[in-house]
Amino acid sequence: MKQLRGFKYRFYPTDSQRLELAQTFGCTRFVYNWALALRTNSYYQDNVSLTGDINCAGNPRRRALSYTDTSKALTKLKKDPEKPWLKQVSAVPLQQGLRHLNTAFQNFFKGKTKYPRFKKKANRQSAHYAPNAFKWVEGKLTLAKMSQPLKIKWSRYFTGEPKSITVSKDPSNRYFVSFLVEEELDGWQPSTEEVGIDLGIKDVVVCSNGFASGNPKHYQKYQARLKTLQRRLAKKKKGSNNRYKARLKIAKLHAKISDCRKDFLHKLSTKLVSENQAIYTETLAVKNMMANHKLAKAIADCGWGEFLRQLEYKAKWHDRKIGAIDRWFPSSKRCNPCGHILDKLPLDVREWTCPSCNSVNLRDENAALNILAVGQTVFACGLS
Ligand SMILES: [Zn+2]
Known part of the structure; x- marks a missing residue:
């Protein structure tokens, strides 16, 4: 049986890759937030129905903005002379961002999630690449707009071709790449239990x-340490480099706690x-x-x-x-x-x-x- 599986690895970008990624994350986030505002405004100002149905008075409302609408608007936005940076990064992650937003809206309409929220710079950053925006040759991954392959730390192997790639940076400045791969699974024996x-x-x-x-209670174990770090952070001057470093330390500890917890749950x-x-x-x-x-x-x-x-x-x-x-x-x-x-x-x-x-x-x-x-x-x- 073939299944889609995710494989996630840490990688270490070169200086130029780091810069390229920062730009891509920034543009992806900008476009996502811009499209979210666009869809929200069209809902409130123009009284269109987000689902495109009929309002309670029985009048057909104007259709809500769809993925295609936002995609067309993006093409226009890229021609804006004040936003030349939008053209410097690969177009694919920007488009994929619009797709993610569309999915977020669909989930919201189905009542599965809350209304989509703006993405923040301080949170995890990510960019999604479809196959036309990366090269996968002999186990080397090269992203669009990059000349060198990524230096990936391979912790496990997969066979099969990657269907898409997600590159991300967590708040503790670690970089990860996830491969979505269709793979044949080695079946387990059925159990009678x-x-x-x-x-x-x-x-x-x-x-x-x-x-x-x-219950290993990972959070509780590091709670005292976390409190100390948070107290130190509070004493640092806003906007200073020391404050940045203090915040990074906290993010790293959070990442450690989360990794330990996930590892425990995976084994279980x-x-x-x-x-x-x-x-x-x-x-x-x-x-x-x-x-x-x-x-x-x-x-x-x-x-x-x-x-x-x-x-x-x-x-x-x-x-x-x-x-x-x-x-x-x-x-x-x-x-x-x-x-x-x-x-x-x-x-x-x-x-x-x-x-x-x-x-x-x-x-x-x-x-x-x-x-x-x-x-x-x-x-x-x-x-x-
Ligand atoms: Zn009894």
Whole structure:
């Protein structure tokens, strides 16, 4: 089975490449923000419908700006004598930026995301190259407008031709290149195991088979260090080089925390997907739980959202099933052996005795067993 996979590597640009990339990132960001403003203004000023449908009075509204409209407007914008720099970079990432914006709008209309936001210079910068804007010859990648290939640190290999390339720079000034490649996957043996998983804070994952992942709490580990660095930053003069350096140190620490967390989650998701044919989990209202400030940091440190994302795509690669069950199902409060449901179960109770059947239930494992049972029933009946 052929699958699209992403491969991400760090690379080290030469001085001229760094300059070229800074220009490309800047222009891409400029065009994205310009097109976002254009689409937003046309919505408010001209009273057009962003979705191009009919307004409530029954009158057909003027059609909203589409990707094609913004693309035509960009051609005009490039002729602006006051913006000669727009022509100095490859046109492809600029166009791709418009496409990304279009996707962002589509997701917004489907109710999947919030309204698209302006891109900021301080955040991660990126540029997307279609195949007509890069050369891939004998394992060497050369981007449009560049004379030399990128110096990439190859951490793993892929076969197959790259379909597109994304180059990015994170806030700690590291450069990365991602290849989107269509690849034949070496299939894993089907497994006969099925598992229910409960996501938590003490252990990021507890499985119905008793496995508990632990929680390395990467953020908490570096919290004190982060506080020190932030205090130092606050004392530096605005706009000074020292302030820049202090901010870079913080960005680097954040990057380290995020890398460690991802590494932990990758190992965990690979283990679960390789061992089980079906994995049942609760759908999480992660954002709702984040509103609880006492728990927000601890929850963010678990990376549940990222973990579920990894589970989902790895399951797809290897033909495994992920079943998400209703989050209102009382997985913790239900006694798995007998089905008795408690009125309440405070968060700090890790172990409880069922008043009905006297079973002693470990909180998380019991929840995972319930999730497994419900998942098997629901998905066997095709009720997903
Ligand atoms: Zn019971």
